[in-house]
């Protein structure tokens with residue numbers, strides 16, 4: 001367990017009542033310190049099963065006062081496994097007076113919003129994996145551009161093997177076009193998952209681990225990912241809902257073993273996968289990772305998809321998850337077919353570039369992004385419809401591959417041809433005749 005890697009043993013006992021709970025768990029009390037470590041998994045069962053608030057009656061300063069100022073937070077944190085493992089408010093919030101972003105508070109100093117640096121004291125592996133993923137700096141760069149990073153973060157960004165891939169910077173222009181009054185509630189609501197903090201650490205763990213519950217059940221459910229992975233350009237949630245996996249979840253999920261210890265889940269606990277299970281969770285012989293790119297073969301979000309640097313080993317890792325429930329031939333055939341669908345969409349996007357090229361060559365498209373209808377059509381073709389077709393194929397959503405995907409691509413190709421011919425004619429040039 002990572003929490004013990006640093007060797008720090010929690011010492012701030014919430015209450016003496018806690019001892020009774022642990023005693024009830026039947027753990028031998030030889031040394032209090034050893035007990036905290038060993039009792040944690042037994043305690044998990046008590047907390048998860050009975051929702052006992054271990055902070056009730058606590059004499060801890062932060063808790064006593066916050067039980068009346070922010071009772072919801074104390075209630076939520078009180079039933080978490082971390083509270084049970086004796087991790088205190090101070091462990092995440094309290095910092096030295098000169099710590100970047102420190103606020104003076106009730107005779108000490110705190111962070112209002114603890115950074116990933118606070119988690120990394122006890123969860124170094126999760127933080128390392130997260131930092132190596134596109135949920136970290138790449139997500140932030142996708143929004144603001146690499147130019148916004150300081151030299152230290154730029155170096156970190158460039159060292160992420162699958163991070164630097166950013167073939168199309170036109171999308172960043174929307175961030176500037178729309179302006180901060182909008183983007184504060186738009187792009188930032190999703191892309192700040194990888195924003196740097198004042199102390200230099202990266203990312204918002206609380207984007208998935210919603211405030212103070214730190215519940216495995218909550219974070220394993222697809223609704224957690226739905227906050228961001230939704231909408232016309234990346235409808236992964238909608239696709240999942242119409243897939244056999246999503247149907248199993250919607251109809252049978254109430255009975256799944258959501259609180260199973262991390263790294264121990266099998267098909268007995270989960271008869272069908274959620275987003276987390278395929279992309280992140282330990283499952284069967286696959287270990288848990290916070291690098292969500294670790295099992296991906298293609299850069300699917302790109303206009304024209306290319307294989308990832310570690311495509312082959314990534315593919316084996318994802319297939320290891322599939323193979324817990326499907327047989328080898330099924331998985332191989334599925335992958336071969338989905339590869340072919342990916343290449344077919346690539347061809348359409350390349351075709352759209354050919355269609356627009358005469359206009360670009362003749363200087364008949366303005367250099368400004370998103371200032372004429374053809375810019376939107378050209379963009380939607382791959383950014384909405386092409387990507388949706390690919391995601392639908394890979395995650396078993398036929399309606400998205402078809403009617404929200406391929407069909408819309410064909411429609412956009414026809415629109416583009418007509419728009420280009422009209423503009424050429426208007427300028428007194430030969431239409432391309434597509």
Ligand code: HEC
Pocket residue numbers: 061062063065066069089090093094103105106108110111112113
């Ligand atoms: C005597 C009461 C009291 C004590 C003790 C206390 N707090 Fe607070 N805390 C408050 C109040 C009241 C607020 C809301 C302040 C406001 O709205 O400006 C607050 C706000 C906070 C915030 C939000 C700060 C922000 O600006 O976002 C955090 C985090 C916090 N407290 C953590 C702690 C921690 C950790 C401890 C223990 C080290 C602690 N508090 C001890 C009363 C207390």
Ligand code: HEC
Pocket residue numbers: 062063066070073074077082087088089090091092093112113114206211212
């Ligand atoms: C495991 C780390 C962790 C622990 C332990 C923790 N917090 Fe927090 N806390 C956070 C994070 C992360 C945020 C930022 C959430 C956000 O801004 O969305 C936060 C935000 C807050 C806020 C400000 C948000 C608001 O809505 O007002 C308060 C107040 C707060 N915590 C109080 C507490 C108290 C009291 C305890 C102990 C009972 C505690 N926290 C224990 C991680 C922790």
Ligand code: HEC
Pocket residue numbers: 003040041043044081082084085087091092114115116118119120121122123205206209214215216262
């Ligand atoms: C002082 C050490 C410490 C800090 C700081 C800390 N954790 Fe933990 N965390 C633990 C321990 C110990 C456990 C194990 C609890 C158990 O399994 O009984 C744990 C468990 C967890 C779990 C799994 C919960 C479960 O039900 O198995 C999550 C998720 C988690 N921590 C997230 C975070 C995040 C996010 C932060 C930073 C905002 C953070 N932790 C900060 C010590 C810490």
Ligand code: HEC
Pocket residue numbers: 138139141142143165166167168171172173174175178183186187188189190191227228229230231234300301
């Ligand atoms: C609803 C959440 C959400 C909003 C709002 C959002 N994005 Fe995204 N964005 C995502 C997700 C999720 C992906 C990943 C899609 C994938 O990998 O399949 C993504 C992908 C991207 C990418 C491609 C990945 C890369 O690193 O090149 C860019 C660029 C991007 N977004 C920029 C923006 C900009 C700029 C805005 C605002 C104008 C914005 N996004 C608004 C969720 C969002």
Ligand code: HEC
Pocket residue numbers: 116119120123126127130135193203204205206207208209216219220261262263276280281282288290
């Ligand atoms: C994209 C969503 C997401 C983000 C962001 C995220 N996590 Fe998690 N985390 C998960 C999921 C899903 C699980 C459950 C994995 C499983 O099924 O065992 C998890 C489990 C954990 C656990 C307990 C299991 C373990 O690995 O031991 C810890 C600790 C944890 N996360 C810490 C963090 C920290 C620290 C951060 C920020 C650096 C973070 N998480 C950011 C989704 C996320």
Ligand code: HEC
Pocket residue numbers: 133134135138139140142162189190191193207208219224225226227228229275276279280292293294296301
């Ligand atoms: C707060 C918003 C947010 C949440 C919540 C979120 N993601 Fe993401 N995710 C993003 C963004 C933004 C990107 C695009 C990053 C980039 O490529 O620039 C992304 C990218 C990804 C990718 C592609 C990574 C790559 O290497 O291309 C996967 C897979 C993924 N997320 C899975 C998940 C899963 C599973 C969950 C839920 C457990 C989840 N995400 C929750 C915002 C989010």
Ligand code: HEC
Pocket residue numbers: 222225226229236237238240245273274275276278279295296297298299300301302318394395
């Ligand atoms: C059955 C397993 C499975 C489930 C369930 C699943 N995915 Fe996927 N996902 C995949 C596969 C396979 C790919 C394509 C991987 C590749 O590139 O080889 C993929 C691709 C993605 C991508 C695109 C990454 C890129 O390159 O642009 C994102 C983002 C993503 N999934 C998020 C999610 C989210 C969010 C959910 C839940 C709503 C989800 N996935 C459910 C298996 C799954």
Ligand code: HEC
Pocket residue numbers: 244245248267270271272273278318319321322323324325326331334396
């Ligand atoms: C935890 C078990 C589990 C895992 C892991 C899993 N699946 Fe499934 N899958 C199912 C179930 C259950 C169904 C529903 C149909 C059935 O009973 O065969 C299904 C159905 C499918 C179907 C549709 C079959 C049809 O007849 O329409 C495809 C395709 C598929 N899965 C692909 C995958 C891929 C690819 C992976 C890995 C990325 C994967 N699955 C991982 C359990 C799983």
